[in-house]
Amino acid sequence: MANTMPRSFLQAAATSEEVAPPLRVVQIEGLAVLKIIKHCNEFLPSLVTGQLLGLDVGSVLEVTNCFPFPIREEDEEIEADGANYQLEMMRCLREVNVDNNTVGWYQSTLMGSFQTVELIETFMNYQENIRRCVCIVYDPSRSAQGVLALKALKLTDSFMDLYRNNNFTGEKLREKNLSWVDIFEEIPIKVSNSALASAFMTELEPELPVKQCDYDRLKLSTAPYMERNLEFLIDCMEDLSAEQNKFQYYYRNLSRQQAQQQTWLQKRRVENMARKAAGEEPLPEEDPANPIFKPILEPSRVDSYLITNQISNYCNQINGVATQSFNRLYLMKALHED
Amino acid sequence: MAVLQFFPPSSPVVSSKLHAVVLFNICDCYVRRPDQADRVIGTLLGSVSDGVIEIKNSYAVPHNESADQVALDVDYHRNMYLSHLKVNPKEVLVGWFSTGFGVSGGSALIHEFYVKELKEAQSSIPPIHLTVDTGFKNGEASIKGYVSSNLSLGDRPLAAQFQEIPLDLRMIEAERVGFDILKTTVVDKLPNDLEGMEASMERLHSLLDEIYKYVGDVVEGRVAPDNDIGRFLADTLASVPRMSPAAFDKVFNDKIQDNLALVYLSSLVKTQLGIAEKLNTAAQIL
Structure with a gap:
């Protein structure tokens, strides 16, 4: 009896440790924002990535600094070099008192086409080492329209569980009630600046009433952006229909197999009936050696889920830009009437 | 030496x-x-x-x-x-x-x-x-x-x-990122497309008001005219393409139609996705 008391305390401690507050906000320093944007813009049109450094404080993940990765090359020697680079950079930054805690990574994207299997893979890799990590996605093409296109993403826990066990059958998904919306979770971003930096910016803010972002926002031509968006959308639709064909094929095969199994079973039962009448042992009603009992592998649904996500992303972008265009057009009309 | x-x-x-x-x-x-x-x-x-x-x-x-x-x-x-x-x-x-x-x-x-x-x-x-x-x-x-x-x-x-x-x-x-974000110590939320647009429009509006007031003042003789500013304004006005109202209406309406078509398309696609998902889950129950 005396033994149980301390153990229950330990258990209580263990359970309370496990329940970490959910991640609510990603707080990025202005420095990190600028560094991400600089790196992503400089290397356009190639896509780049980098590491985020910061602190994990309760339900807030602070991103205080970051550093870029060199452009990856398919060469083992260079890959080892890349790992060295990362360690070296972390060591150097620690020496000047930068938080040296990896909290995730950032990457640039083209028209928001970031929902790929690779992204999930990277997430899983990071998640192995860090309990809480985010991916910050920056879209230079959208930013050219005068929006700060930064997004903080993470995978939802339920999706991660399924992915880890590679359980992407329709049954499991239904059981967990996981739909395509539940793969990624967007976390609101907060920007913070040191008092010093904010003082400098307030001092140095030009007197001009019109800023570069205003010009970007009021540009009338959106056609190139829209066109590419639509192109991507059409590609995705094609991919989706290919995926759906795959499923149809699977279901057709499945039902054919079931029919075959039924007929086989019928035959076997008739046979057994005959054997019973003849006083013989009945044959088993299953035959694993028969090819028609081999289960057909259900194709994974990850791809189609990701494509669906992608499509809805494009739709949102098209909607957003179209609304902006309406605004601009009516403004133009008003100006012209004057 | x-x-x-x-x-x-x-x-x-x-x-x-x-x-x-x-x-x-x-x-x-x-x-x-x-x-x-x-x-x-x-x-x-x-x-x-x-x-x-x-x-x-x-x-x-x-x-x-x-x-x-x-x-x-x-x-x-x-x-x-x-x-x-x-x-x-x-x-x-x-x-x-x-x-x-x-x-x-x-x-x-x-x-x-x-x-x-x-x-x-x-x-x-x-x-x-x-x-x-x-x-x-x-x-x-x-x-x-x-x-x-x-x-x-x-x-x-x-x-x-x-x-x-x-x-x-x-x-x-x-400037691209926006001084509003870099200037203050904490920004709770990034501005989205429309909020940014609204801010820009407001700025434009206030600028137009200012010019309007200035021109009014010059015409009334309250402010000494400045030739440079005058020329600049004239240039700006001249840069607006001259179009007949009919032609402008046509361009304008075409553009609006295009945009509406796009919005329509995207909602159509979204509906499609909804149906596809329903159908998929239905297929799973089978």
Whole structure:
């Protein structure tokens, strides 16, 4: 009896440790924002990535600094070099008192086409080492329209569980009630600046009433952006229909197999009936050696889920830009009437 | 006869352009400096074209300073430089920064080191020295750029003279991000498309109002007319293409129709997705 008391305390401690507050906000320093944007813009049109450094404080993940990765090359020697680079950079930054805690990574994207299997893979890799990590996605093409296109993403826990066990059958998904919306979770971003930096910016803010972002926002031509968006959308639709064909094929095969199994079973039962009448042992009603009992592998649904996500992303972008265009057009009309 | 010679800057450096990220990095380094340090120094990276040095990147270098000597962690500087080159070989060493107001005593020694580094790298320009007054000594943000020139007596070098060069602090990138975000210490939410648009429209509106008022004042004779402004306004008005109302209406309506078609398409696709999902789950139940 005396033994149980301390153990229950330990258990209580263990359970309370496990329940970490959910991640609510990603707080990025202005420095990190600028560094991400600089790196992503400089290397356009190639896509780049980098590491985020910061602190994990309760339900807030602070991103205080970051550093870029060199452009990856398919060469083992260079890959080892890349790992060295990362360690070296972390060591150097620690020496000047930068938080040296990896909290995730950032990457640039083209028209928001970031929902790929690779992204999930990277997430899983990071998640192995860090309990809480985010991916910050920056879209230079959208930013050219005068929006700060930064997004903080993470995978939802339920999706991660399924992915880890590679359980992407329709049954499991239904059981967990996981739909395509539940793969990624967007976390609101907060920007913070040191008092010093904010003082400098307030001092140095030009007197001009019109800023570069205003010009970007009021540009009338959106056609190139829209066109590419639509192109991507059409590609995705094609991919989706290919995926759906795959499923149809699977279901057709499945039902054919079931029919075959039924007929086989019928035959076997008739046979057994005959054997019973003849006083013989009945044959088993299953035959694993028969090819028609081999289960057909259900194709994974990850791809189609990701494509669906992608499509809805494009739709949102098209909607957003179209609304902006309406605004601009009516403004133009008003100006012209004057 | 010994001649006191002053070499005017033999360099083609005319001015320098500072990117916002560098300023932010310097501020961050200063905030994170070691306990006993008064200032932080570091290396500046960037590019040179037509005598304009563009300072694009920076990193702090640990150093120790006492009354008469300065110890700079040279290995650290070189390691970091190599790492940076791996990411972006186009950003080369262009100089160094220090916090504090103006040039101070130890600076000449550090500057000499960077002069040597740049010579080794066979750079065509002398290093630029950037000072950022993090203490706001004069109650204002003073950021200055210097290049040094040698003062020598005959062949004997006497001293180095730091000469200020113009610094462009306009920071276009910061404008893109938005000063509203960079200026305050905490921003709770990033502005989305429409909020940004609204802000821009409001600004445009207030500008138009201002011009309207100004023109009204000039016409009424309350304000002395300024020919330059007048010409500028005339040019602006002339840049609006002349179109007949009918033609404009056609262009306008076409555009609106296009946009509506796009919105329609995207909602159609979304509906399709909804149906597809329902059908898929239905298929699973089968």
